[in-house]
Amino acid sequence: MLKKLPFLVVLVLYGCSSQQKPAKSPYQTFYDTHLFFDLEKEVERVPCSVRGEIPSWVSGTLLRNGPAKFQVGDKRVGWFDGLAMLHAFEFSPEQVFYTNRFLRSEQYYIMMEEKSLNFSGFAQDPCPKVFKDQTSRFIPKEMQNIQNADVTIQEYADKMVALTESPLPVIFDAKTLDTLGNFQFQDRLPHGQWEAAHSLRDVSAGETISYCIQFGEKSSYIIWKMADHQSTREIIAEIPVEFPAYMHSFALTEHYVVLVEFPFVVNPLDLMLKKKPFIFNYKWMPKNGTNFYIVSRQTGEVSKIKGDPFFAFHHVNAFDKDGKIFIDIVTHPNANIIDVITGRIVDKNGIKESEKTKLERFTISMPNQTLSREVLFDQTTEMPRVPADRVAHEYRYSYLIDAAFPTSIKDIRPLYKVDAVTKTGKNWSEEGCLPGEPIFVPNPNGQAEDDGVVLSLVLDFANHRSFLLILDAKDLSELARAETPHAIPVGLHGLWNSKESTNK
Numbered sequence: 001m002l003k004k005l006p007f008l009v010v011l012v013l014y015g016c017s018s019q020q021k022p023a024k025s026p027y028q029t030f031y032d033t034h035l036f037f038d039l040e041k042e043v044e045r046v047p048c049s050v051r052g053e054i055p056s057w058v059s060g061t062l063l064r065n066g067p068a069k070f071q072v073g074d075k076r077v078g079w080f081d082g083l084a085m086l087h088a089f090e091f092s093p094e095q096v097f098y099t100n101r102f103l104r105s106e107q108y109y110i111m112m113e114e115k116s117l118n119f120s121g122f123a124q125d126p127c128p129k130v131f132k133d134q135t136s137r138f139i140p141k142e143m144q145n146i147q148n149a150d151v152t153i154q155e156y157a158d159k160m161v162a163l164t165e166s167p168l169p170v171i172f173d174a175k176t177l178d179t180l181g182n183f184q185f186q187d188r189l190p191h192g193q194w195e196a197a198h199s200l201r202d203v204s205a206g207e208t209i210s211y212c213i214q215f216g217e218k219s220s221y222i223i224w225k226m227a228d229h230q231s232t233r234e235i236i237a238e239i240p241v242e243f244p245a246y247m248h249s250f251a252l253t254e255h256y257v258v259l260v261e262f263p264f265v266v267n268p269l270d271l272m273l274k275k276k277p278f279i280f281n282y283k284w285m286p287k288n289g290t291n292f293y294i295v296s297r298q299t300g301e302v303s304k305i306k307g308d309p310f311f312a313f314h315h316v317n318a319f320d321k322d323g324k325i326f327i328d329i330v331t332h333p334n335a336n337i338i339d340v341i342t343g344r345i346v347d348k349n350g351i352k353e354s355e356k357t358k359l360e361r362f363t364i365s366m367p368n369q370t371l372s373r374e375v376l377f378d379q380t381t382e383m384p385r386v387p388a389d390r391v392a393h394e395y396r397y398s399y400l401i402d403a404a405f406p407t408s409i410k411d412i413r414p415l416y417k418v419d420a421v422t423k424t425g426k427n428w429s430e431e432g433c434l435p436g437e438p439i440f441v442p443n444p445n446g447q448a449e450d451d452g453v454v455l456s457l458v459l460d461f462a463n464h465r466s467f468l469l470i471l472d473a474k475d476l477s478e479l480a481r482a483e484t485p486h487a488i489p490v491g492l493h494g495l496w497n498s499k500e501s502t503n504k
């Protein structure tokens with residue numbers, strides 16, 4: 001009988017298939033050379049060349065995370081399985097200093113010193129040797145069990161942590177970017193095997209909320225909260241589920257957590273028995289529809305409402321007001337985007353189709369629990385962010401980037417500001433440039449929601465260089481750009497850290 005699957009058993013067993021790799025997509029060579037290239041050089045506090053004028057009130061550090069090494073010899077891992085690299089852009093008056101460091105994970109030592117790709121990951125397939133010799137001799141003892149946390153950055157108990165979807169946050173020094181070890185929760189919560197990559201901090205409530213999945217004969221979603229400065233989590237609710245869904249993020253409002261359960265689901269037995277890379281065990285089951293689990297933050301009471309099938313990586317934001325819950329999501333019509341980013345859809349039309357997203361608002365009227373859906377913005381967008389103090393609260397403006405990867409050096413991929421009230425957008429763009437996730441930094445003397453700057457790490461893929469773009473959040477006009485000492489491959493998520501912090 002399948003009981004709760006131990007964490008390491010799942011990590012070890014979700015690989016080892018011997019399936020044939022599909023042919024490369026027509027764009028794959030361009031992606032590999034122009035977007036997802038290896039960056040091995042690490043530098044410390046290098047001054048960036050600044051063009052333009054940075055407002056003097058911008059003081060703090062932009063921290064970013066993302067994969068930066070994909071290749072060993074002629075073999076590659078997919079985008080989500082590249083080695084985590086941290087980047088810091090430290091703003092001091094009129095100057096920006098840049099530092100970058102790989103996270104020292106088990107995967108780092110296997111790739112960089114063993115020169116091997118023999119590890120399991122999101123879509124990565126270790127060879128059968130893993131059963132005989134699970135620990136590479138190249139991994140220092142103190143770095144064993146540190147995972148390749150290459151997705152997001154959060155602050156837990158006054159420490160900066162890098163996160164991925166395996167539930168072991170990795171602490172790093174916010175100044176030097178040195179890897180300091182796994183974050184230890186001081187509680188006895190059941191050990192989940194999978195976690196939301198995006199935990200959410202409600203600034204006004206002073207707490208962070210996330211969920212994990214326990215796979216087993218009886219699987220469940222466990223929603224937890226943790227107060228600022230603390231490392232003890234409390235369970236808000238535990239929701240039993242037969243076939244858990246892949247959910248990269250979730251919705252949070254002042255009074256509710258909403259898990260939006262897309263019909264992209266896994267039979268937990270398959271994780272143990274089928275020996276495929278983790279994500280390849282999931283199946284698109286549109287007949288299931290999309291379930292909205294509405295959980296009271298106060299009482300843990302759970303109710304459920306069903307909607308049409310769709311898929312998403314990212315929630316934009318959510319809030320509740322006057323008996324209604326508003327949930328804004330960048331929606332995909334189905335989960336084919338997973339097959340694109342893992343190289344299983346390679347035809348041009350299939351790729352284009354899967355990149356079509358919409359920013360949609362789902363409204364739940366609470367007394368009788370009706371669900372409605374409307375499009376707020378129909379350009380293809382992804383990587384949405386709102387101001388940190390607007391998370392879980394009523395908001396107007398979000399910042400996003402174009403969802404489609406460029407396929408030629410002439411392509412234009414805008415950064416957008418979307419107004420949820422007027423349902424209109426402004427944009428910034430430059431030919432041959434791909435902006436990264438936009439992060440809003442508020443003007444400390446400002447009043448308006450969009451009084452501040454937007455920071456975006458832009459890859460100038462046409463010229464193989466990168467720069468940090470500083471835009472006026474009001475109209476997305478360019479204020480300045482700070483050029484980095486090397487080109488940085490397409491990354492994932494980041495965090496604005498306004499504090500002096502060392503984690504030491």
Ligand SMILES: [Fe+2]
Nearest residue numbers: 197248313493
């Ligand atoms: Fe994400």
